[in-house]
Amino acid sequence: MDLITFQDIVFKEEKAKIFFLKYRWKTRRKICPRCEHVGVVRIRRERLLCPGCRYEFGDFTGSHLGLLRIGFREWLWLLKLFELEVSARKAARELGLSYPTVLKGFQVIRLAIVAQNRDYPLLTGEVEADEAYFGGRRKGKRGRGAAGKVPVFGILERAGKVRVEVVPNVKAETLLGLAVKKVRRGSIVYTDKYQSYDSLMFCGFRHLKIDHSQRFASGKVYINGLEGFWSYAKERLIKFHGVSKEKFPFYLKELEFRYNRRKDQNLFLTLAEYLVTSVAKLL
Numbered sequence: 001m002d003l004i005t006f007q008d009i010v011f012k013e014e015k016a017k018i019f020f021l022k023y024r025w026k027t028r029r030k031i032c033p034r035c036e037h038v039g040v041v042r043i044r045r046e047r048l049l050c051p052g053c054r055y056e057f058g059d060f061t062g063s064h065l066g067l068l069r070i071g072f073r074e075w076l077w078l079l080k081l082f083e084l085e086v087s088a089r090k091a092a093r094e095l096g097l098s099y100p101t102v103l104k105g106f107q108v109i110r111l112a113i114v115a116q117n118r119d120y121p122l123l124t125g126e127v128e129a130d131e132a133y134f135g136g137r138r139k140g141k142r143g144r145g146a147a148g149k150v151p152v153f154g155i156l157e158r159a160g161k162v163r164v165e166v167v168p169n170v171k172a173e174t175l176l177g178l179a180v181k182k183v184r185r186g187s188i189v190y191t192d193k194y195q196s197y198d199s200l201m202f203c204g205f206r207h208l209k210i211d212h213s214q215r216f217a218s219g220k221v222y223i224n225g226l227e228g229f230w231s232y233a234k235e236r237l238i239k240f241h242g243v244s245k246e247k248f249p250f251y252l253k254e255l256e257f258r259y260n261r262r263k264d265q266n267l268f269l270t271l272a273e274y275l276v277t278s279v280a281k282l283l
Protein backbone atom coordinates (compact mmCIF):
# COMPACT_ATOMS: atom_id res chain seq x y z
CA MET A 1 0.00 0.00 0.00
CA ASP A 2 1.45 3.33 -1.05
CA LEU A 3 1.54 6.26 1.35
CA ILE A 4 -1.24 8.19 -0.38
CA THR A 5 -3.75 5.36 0.10
CA PHE A 6 -2.36 4.79 3.57
CA GLN A 7 -2.92 8.44 4.44
CA ASP A 8 -6.57 8.03 3.63
CA ILE A 9 -7.22 5.07 5.97
CA VAL A 10 -5.04 6.37 8.78
CA PHE A 11 -6.77 9.75 8.77
CA LYS A 12 -9.56 8.79 11.17
CA GLU A 13 -9.82 6.18 13.92
CA GLU A 14 -13.17 4.95 12.56
CA LYS A 15 -11.75 4.43 9.07
CA ALA A 16 -8.77 2.57 10.48
CA LYS A 17 -11.09 0.30 12.43
CA ILE A 18 -13.24 -0.41 9.37
CA PHE A 19 -10.07 -1.31 7.46
CA PHE A 20 -9.21 -4.01 10.00
CA LEU A 21 -12.83 -5.15 10.41
CA LYS A 22 -13.04 -5.80 6.69
CA TYR A 23 -10.29 -8.41 7.02
CA ARG A 24 -11.45 -9.67 10.40
CA TRP A 25 -14.80 -10.94 9.20
CA LYS A 26 -13.77 -11.57 5.62
CA THR A 27 -15.22 -15.06 5.53
CA ARG A 28 -18.51 -13.80 7.01
CA ARG A 29 -18.59 -16.85 9.24
CA LYS A 30 -17.89 -15.44 12.62
CA ILE A 31 -16.19 -17.97 14.86
CA CYS A 32 -16.09 -18.00 18.66
CA PRO A 33 -12.50 -17.46 19.83
CA ARG A 34 -13.12 -19.61 22.89
CA CYS A 35 -14.96 -22.73 21.65
CA GLU A 36 -14.66 -22.25 17.87
CA HIS A 37 -18.42 -22.42 17.46
CA VAL A 38 -19.38 -21.13 14.03
CA GLY A 39 -22.08 -18.51 13.85
CA VAL A 40 -21.72 -16.12 16.76
CA VAL A 41 -24.21 -13.26 16.87
CA ARG A 42 -23.75 -9.54 17.30
CA ILE A 43 -25.64 -8.35 20.36
CA ARG A 44 -24.49 -4.75 20.47
CA ARG A 45 -22.48 -2.51 18.19
CA GLU A 46 -19.14 -3.71 19.47
CA ARG A 47 -20.06 -6.96 21.20
CA LEU A 48 -20.60 -10.48 19.96
CA LEU A 49 -22.07 -13.48 21.74
CA CYS A 50 -21.39 -17.16 21.21
CA PRO A 51 -24.62 -19.21 21.43
CA GLY A 52 -22.46 -22.27 22.09
CA CYS A 53 -20.56 -21.26 25.23
CA ARG A 54 -22.25 -17.91 26.03
CA TYR A 55 -18.93 -16.11 25.72
CA GLU A 56 -19.32 -12.40 25.09
CA PHE A 57 -16.46 -10.76 23.26
CA GLY A 58 -15.29 -7.88 21.08
CA ASP A 59 -14.55 -7.85 17.37
CA PHE A 60 -10.82 -8.37 17.79
CA THR A 61 -10.81 -10.71 20.78
CA GLY A 62 -8.67 -13.74 20.05
CA SER A 63 -6.82 -12.12 17.16
CA HIS A 64 -3.24 -10.94 17.38
CA LEU A 65 -4.35 -7.35 17.06
CA GLY A 66 -6.28 -7.82 20.29
CA LEU A 67 -3.08 -8.62 22.19
CA LEU A 68 -2.01 -4.99 22.39
CA ARG A 69 -4.37 -2.24 23.43
CA ILE A 70 -3.52 0.69 21.25
CA GLY A 71 -5.67 2.63 18.78
CA PHE A 72 -6.39 1.30 15.30
CA ARG A 73 -4.52 4.20 13.73
CA GLU A 74 -1.54 3.39 15.92
CA TRP A 75 -1.75 -0.21 14.76
CA LEU A 76 -1.74 0.94 11.13
CA TRP A 77 1.34 3.06 11.75
CA LEU A 78 3.10 0.22 13.57
CA LEU A 79 2.43 -2.07 10.63
CA LYS A 80 3.62 0.50 8.14
CA LEU A 81 6.87 1.11 9.98
CA PHE A 82 7.37 -2.63 10.46
CA GLU A 83 6.86 -3.13 6.73
CA LEU A 84 9.48 -0.47 6.06
CA GLU A 85 11.90 -2.14 8.49
CA VAL A 86 12.14 0.89 10.76
CA SER A 87 13.75 -0.02 14.10
CA ALA A 88 11.55 -0.22 17.20
CA ARG A 89 13.44 2.63 18.82
CA LYS A 90 12.94 4.92 15.85
CA ALA A 91 9.30 3.89 15.51
CA ALA A 92 8.67 4.72 19.18
CA ARG A 93 10.08 8.20 18.65
CA GLU A 94 8.11 8.80 15.46
CA LEU A 95 4.81 7.59 16.91
CA GLY A 96 5.14 9.06 20.38
CA LEU A 97 4.61 5.60 21.86
CA SER A 98 6.80 4.06 24.55
CA TYR A 99 9.64 1.82 23.42
CA PRO A 100 8.22 -1.26 25.26
CA THR A 101 4.85 -0.72 23.54
CA VAL A 102 6.44 -0.68 20.10
CA LEU A 103 8.64 -3.67 20.95
CA LYS A 104 5.52 -5.57 21.99
CA GLY A 105 3.66 -4.45 18.85
CA PHE A 106 6.45 -5.64 16.57
CA GLN A 107 6.66 -8.91 18.48
CA VAL A 108 2.88 -9.41 18.08
CA ILE A 109 3.32 -8.97 14.31
CA ARG A 110 6.05 -11.65 14.37
CA LEU A 111 3.78 -13.97 16.37
CA ALA A 112 1.10 -13.51 13.72
CA ILE A 113 3.62 -14.34 10.99
CA VAL A 114 4.62 -17.53 12.82
CA ALA A 115 0.98 -18.51 13.43
CA GLN A 116 0.09 -17.95 9.82
CA ASN A 117 3.05 -19.84 8.39
CA ARG A 118 2.93 -22.89 10.64
CA ASP A 119 1.42 -25.29 8.15
CA TYR A 120 2.98 -25.11 4.76
CA PRO A 121 3.22 -27.61 1.95
CA LEU A 122 6.25 -29.90 1.75
CA LEU A 123 9.15 -28.62 -0.29
CA THR A 124 9.72 -30.63 -3.41
CA GLY A 125 11.81 -31.02 -6.56
CA GLU A 126 15.35 -29.71 -6.22
CA VAL A 127 16.04 -28.72 -2.64
CA GLU A 128 19.08 -27.30 -0.90
CA ALA A 129 19.83 -28.03 2.77
CA ASP A 130 22.45 -26.33 4.93
CA GLU A 131 23.08 -25.04 8.45
CA ALA A 132 24.38 -21.69 9.64
CA TYR A 133 25.32 -20.11 12.96
CA PHE A 134 23.94 -16.87 14.30
CA GLY A 135 24.91 -14.56 17.15
CA GLY A 136 27.51 -15.19 19.82
CA ARG A 137 30.86 -13.51 20.08
CA ARG A 138 33.09 -13.26 17.10
CA LYS A 139 36.10 -14.33 19.09
CA GLY A 140 36.92 -17.95 19.73
CA LYS A 141 35.98 -21.02 17.82
CA ARG A 142 34.12 -20.35 14.62
CA GLY A 143 32.11 -22.45 12.25
CA ARG A 144 30.36 -25.66 13.21
CA GLY A 145 29.75 -25.95 16.94
CA ALA A 146 31.13 -22.49 17.76
CA ALA A 147 30.50 -21.47 21.36
CA GLY A 148 27.53 -19.21 22.12
CA LYS A 149 26.21 -19.33 18.59
CA VAL A 150 22.73 -20.50 17.65
CA PRO A 151 22.58 -23.20 14.98
CA VAL A 152 19.91 -22.76 12.34
CA PHE A 153 18.88 -25.36 9.81
CA GLY A 154 17.63 -24.20 6.43
CA ILE A 155 15.97 -25.83 3.46
CA LEU A 156 15.30 -24.07 0.20
CA GLU A 157 13.29 -25.19 -2.77
CA ARG A 158 15.00 -23.95 -5.90
CA ALA A 159 12.84 -21.23 -7.42
CA GLY A 160 10.61 -21.63 -4.36
CA LYS A 161 10.52 -20.84 -0.71
CA VAL A 162 13.05 -21.07 2.08
CA ARG A 163 12.27 -22.61 5.48
CA VAL A 164 14.51 -22.06 8.46
CA GLU A 165 14.41 -23.24 12.03
CA VAL A 166 16.53 -22.91 15.13
CA VAL A 167 17.88 -26.34 16.08
CA PRO A 168 19.30 -27.58 19.40
CA ASN A 169 22.31 -29.09 17.61
CA VAL A 170 23.50 -30.15 14.17
CA LYS A 171 23.63 -33.88 14.82
CA ALA A 172 22.53 -36.14 12.01
CA GLU A 173 19.28 -37.21 13.70
CA THR A 174 18.22 -33.60 14.29
CA LEU A 175 18.84 -32.42 10.74
CA LEU A 176 17.55 -35.55 9.05
CA GLY A 177 14.43 -35.51 11.23
CA LEU A 178 13.65 -31.99 10.04
CA ALA A 179 14.42 -32.80 6.41
CA VAL A 180 12.02 -35.73 6.57
CA LYS A 181 9.27 -33.50 8.01
CA LYS A 182 9.68 -30.69 5.48
CA VAL A 183 10.72 -32.25 2.18
CA ARG A 184 8.75 -34.60 -0.03
CA ARG A 185 10.35 -38.03 -0.45
CA GLY A 186 11.96 -38.54 -3.81
CA SER A 187 13.20 -34.94 -3.99
CA ILE A 188 16.80 -34.21 -4.86
CA VAL A 189 18.61 -32.71 -1.87
CA TYR A 190 21.84 -30.78 -2.34
CA THR A 191 24.10 -30.32 0.67
CA ASP A 192 27.75 -29.73 1.40
CA LYS A 193 29.97 -32.57 2.60
CA TYR A 194 29.01 -32.28 6.26
CA GLN A 195 28.63 -35.81 7.60
CA SER A 196 25.25 -35.20 9.28
CA TYR A 197 23.71 -35.34 5.82
CA ASP A 198 25.23 -38.69 4.93
CA SER A 199 22.07 -40.69 5.61
CA LEU A 200 19.75 -38.57 3.50
CA MET A 201 19.66 -41.19 0.81
CA PHE A 202 18.42 -43.73 3.35
CA CYS A 203 15.50 -41.43 4.18
CA GLY A 204 14.06 -41.60 0.71
CA PHE A 205 15.84 -38.66 -0.93
CA ARG A 206 18.27 -38.40 -3.77
CA HIS A 207 21.33 -36.79 -2.24
CA LEU A 208 24.01 -34.82 -4.05
CA LYS A 209 27.02 -33.42 -2.20
CA ILE A 210 29.02 -30.35 -3.03
CA ASP A 211 32.73 -30.33 -2.71
CA HIS A 212 33.68 -26.85 -1.52
CA SER A 213 37.33 -27.61 -2.09
CA GLN A 214 36.66 -27.56 -5.79
CA ARG A 215 36.85 -24.01 -6.99
CA PHE A 216 33.77 -24.02 -9.14
CA ALA A 217 30.39 -25.51 -8.38
CA SER A 218 29.92 -28.39 -10.74
CA GLY A 219 26.76 -28.01 -12.78
CA LYS A 220 23.66 -27.99 -10.60
CA VAL A 221 25.46 -29.18 -7.50
CA TYR A 222 25.58 -26.01 -5.39
CA ILE A 223 23.79 -24.47 -2.44
CA ASN A 224 24.02 -20.86 -3.55
CA GLY A 225 20.32 -20.26 -2.95
CA LEU A 226 20.60 -20.93 0.77
CA GLU A 227 23.87 -19.10 1.04
CA GLY A 228 22.02 -16.13 -0.41
CA PHE A 229 19.47 -16.37 2.38
CA TRP A 230 22.12 -16.67 5.11
CA SER A 231 23.80 -13.46 4.03
CA TYR A 232 20.42 -11.72 3.64
CA ALA A 233 19.49 -12.75 7.20
CA LYS A 234 22.85 -11.92 8.77
CA GLU A 235 22.95 -8.49 7.21
CA ARG A 236 19.49 -7.66 8.58
CA LEU A 237 20.07 -9.12 12.03
CA ILE A 238 22.88 -6.64 12.62
CA LYS A 239 20.17 -3.98 12.73
CA PHE A 240 18.39 -5.78 15.59
CA HIS A 241 21.55 -5.68 17.71
CA GLY A 242 21.30 -7.69 20.86
CA VAL A 243 18.31 -9.90 20.04
CA SER A 244 17.83 -12.25 22.99
CA LYS A 245 18.10 -16.00 22.49
CA GLU A 246 14.42 -16.36 23.39
CA LYS A 247 13.29 -13.88 20.76
CA PHE A 248 15.75 -14.90 18.06
CA PRO A 249 13.49 -17.64 16.54
CA PHE A 250 10.79 -15.02 15.95
CA TYR A 251 13.19 -12.61 14.23
CA LEU A 252 14.39 -15.50 12.12
CA LYS A 253 10.81 -16.31 11.08
CA GLU A 254 10.28 -12.64 10.20
CA LEU A 255 13.30 -12.80 7.89
CA GLU A 256 12.11 -16.06 6.35
CA PHE A 257 8.76 -14.38 5.67
CA ARG A 258 10.37 -11.24 4.20
CA TYR A 259 12.74 -13.27 2.03
CA ASN A 260 9.97 -15.46 0.67
CA ARG A 261 7.91 -12.40 -0.12
CA ARG A 262 10.62 -10.08 -1.27
CA LYS A 263 8.75 -9.46 -4.52
CA ASP A 264 5.40 -8.92 -2.80
CA GLN A 265 4.26 -5.33 -3.33
CA ASN A 266 1.55 -5.68 -0.73
CA LEU A 267 3.40 -6.81 2.35
CA PHE A 268 1.41 -4.30 4.37
CA LEU A 269 -1.96 -5.81 3.43
CA THR A 270 -0.66 -9.34 4.00
CA LEU A 271 0.49 -8.37 7.49
CA ALA A 272 -2.77 -6.56 8.25
CA GLU A 273 -4.68 -9.69 7.33
CA TYR A 274 -2.38 -11.88 9.45
CA LEU A 275 -2.94 -9.64 12.46
CA VAL A 276 -6.68 -10.10 12.50
CA THR A 277 -7.20 -13.56 11.01
CA SER A 278 -4.63 -15.71 12.79
CA VAL A 279 -5.71 -17.07 16.13
CA ALA A 280 -3.64 -15.75 19.00
CA LYS A 281 -2.91 -18.46 21.49
CA LEU A 282 -2.37 -16.07 24.37
CA LEU A 283 -6.02 -15.52 25.20
Ligand SMILES: [Zn+2]
Pocket residue numbers: 032033034035036037050051052053054055
Ligand atom coordinates in the same frame (compact mmCIF):
# COMPACT_ATOMS: atom_id res chain seq x y z
ZN1 LIG B 1 -18.06 -20.23 22.16
